[in-house]
Amino acid sequence: MRKKKKTETQYLEGAVITDMAADGLALARVEDKVYFIEGAVPGDVVNARVLRDKKRYAMAQMTELITPSPQRIDAVCEHFDYCGGCKWQNLSYATQLEYKGKQVYDALTRLGKLDLSEQVRVYGSTQQYEFRNKLEFTFSPSRWLTPEELADESILKPQPGVGFHLPGRFDKVLHVDTCHLMDDKMNLIRNHVHQLGLEHGLTRYNVREHHGFLRTLTIRNTSLGEWMVLLMVGEDQPEALKLVLDSLASTFPWINSLLYVINTKKNDTLYDQEVLVWKGSDVIVEALEDLRFEISAKSFFQTNSKQALELYKITRDFAGLTGKELVYDLYTGTGSIAQFVAAKAKKVIGVEYVEAAVVDARKNAEKNGISNCEFFAGDMKDLLNDEFLAKHGRPDLIITDPPRAGMHADVVEMLCRIGAPRIVYVSCNPATQARDLDLMRAHYRLVKYQPVDMFPQTAHVENVALLEKI
Ligand SMILES: C[S@@+](CC[C@H](N)C(=O)[O-])C[C@H]1O[C@@H](n2cnc3c(N)ncnc32)[C@H](O)[C@@H]1O
Structure with a gap:
């Protein structure tokens, strides 16, 4: 394995990933320097491009997987390469738990300076997908396009979309067709609003210029099977609002709480906004043993x-x-x-x-x-x-x-x-x-x-x- 320089950009060749860092980045040690490598998993041998080079460590992006690790699995999600949400999908669940346990052990022994005999097994989740009870999606008049889409001349540009922000980017939305983090009904709801928007030429909120109708869509559910849908719009357009909300209500009659917010201010924060009920209740109910918790649009509940x-x-x-x-x-x-x-x-x-x-x-x-x-x-x-x-x-x-x-x-x-x-x-x-x-x-x-x-x-x-x- 050697490190070589190509003009300004540094490349790592044949780096062996030996560990996982606390923030989930793969780690390789080359010539006394630690490299945090995005896209790799422990056991991989990879080539990588150095993104940021500091004295004692460097950040890098995997460019080629030379030898895949036995711990590596195929990611379930079609958006895995670009979405920042589920970066460990390419690790088997048993391995994920192993590294999470190590993360806790390392923190307690190194930072907490505690003398612990051994790593404690992590209490795993029975559901490894569809476990979330809340997701928020953002509409965009000009979604972020993958390099493949940019190169594809058959795709009109710009393209409207709805999905998640790219990691660290408030103005770039990755369009999502299917997300596996919540019950699939969530995908039906989001895709329905997206399609309605396309069919009826509804505008989408432009975060730089501050105009546009469809803004965010928050979907929540509970273990009792109740659903809350909150549409945030950026302009007061009563007819368009009625079109979307009536369509949601008739297509998905099982939505218990259909809500909306007309938010014309510059940020998406809900907390200073009036949440209005279009249909159903203003709350959904969650259960923990025999306790019941009413959850309103602004309430926090473990996700x-x-x-x-x-x-x-x-x-x-x-x-x-x-x-x-x-x-x-x-x-x-x-x-x-x-x-x-x-x-x-x-x-x-x-x-x-x-x-x-x-x-x-x-x-x-x-x-x-x-x-x-x-x-x-x-x-x-x-x-x-x-x-x-x-x-x-x-x-x-x-x-x-x-x-x-x-x-x-x-x-x-x-x-x-x-x-x-x-x-x-x-x-x-x-x-x-x-x-x-x-x-x-x-x-x-x-x-x-x-x-x-x-x-x-x-x-x-x-x-x-x-x-x-x-
Ligand atoms: C990790 S959550 C825990 C919530 C709760 N225990 C549960 O299980 O649902 C942390 C909570 O601390 C609250 N919080 C954050 N900073 C605080 C502070 N300085 N004083 C009091 N509460 C704070 C947050 O609003 C949040 O509700």
Whole structure:
């Protein structure tokens, strides 16, 4: 294997992929330098073009697969080469789980500086496709064309489309005919609106010039088989709106909640917009065991419902509640973990930043007949203070489920000061979790942990850790 220079661009020849990096890129070591190579998997021997060359590492793109790895499989999706969504589709699921487990182990041992004997098996998802309950698609008057399409003179340009943004590109939409991440009914709905748009010459939103009618389409479902469809349009065109929504309602009578938003502002954010009901309810209902959660267009809910149930069961199991405990559920979102453990606790206090989520949490708890949960809105580092503790009591157990950035250093410090006997730390980012555990090392020890796969075909992995006060 050798590295050679061709004019300005560097190429790697015969690079052997030996590992997978934390962000899901394949890794090769050549002459003491680490290369992160897009498109390759461990065990491959590849040629690659260097995209960015730094002193100690370089980013590269596979240009030729010389010897395929035995772990390599064919991707299911026709859009795999360009869509950024499911980059691990070319790895067998067993191998995906192996590398996710390694990612957690590496984070805990290297960043968390923990002494762990062995890697824990990741709790895999029974569904490896069609596991998502929510997808958002963007319409474009001029979809991004693949190099093959650009070269094809029989394809008129520009081409309208609907699909996902290319990785990191707000203005480039990859047209999608079939996505395998959600029940196939989602494809029928999206393709129907796309076809209607073509047949009736409906304009599509131009993100640079800020005009056009069809803007985004958000499709959600629940494990109870309920469907929500939200059409966002960029211009107030009552006739066109009626045409699309009536057609959706009559073609797919099983849609429980058909919604729309007329959004004439420059960004796609829904949260400051009025969501209107065209047909049916303004919510759909999700179930976790015997609990029910009403989900509105603006509500957050874990995007893999079946695996969320498993994650919550592991969390409840790690919590080991007896019915006597005061529990704090930090970063509670719409209070689903709080309600999930409520029957086994004396009382649960949920804290969350987003006011609307707290409103949903209170409403759902009431509908579930849960009277021992209270929810408070505020920034964790400000709200969780001595006054809050004096008012609500010192917790016997803390469950914390922060966003990818992990906990703010002030919150970590506060948790150490509170000194609850046990903490269950649920994380969607093992690196920041490991960083936080390291900050807590003088006060807490790791008893056990369980990685959970919420997002097959991606490098993402969730990890639940049980900590005990030293
Ligand atoms: C990973 S989600 C967890 C949601 C919830 N536990 C669940 O399972 O559905 C993280 C939550 O933390 C909230 N959050 C983010 N930053 C926050 C902060 N500084 N203070 C309080 N909550 C915050 C987010 O709004 C989000 O609901």
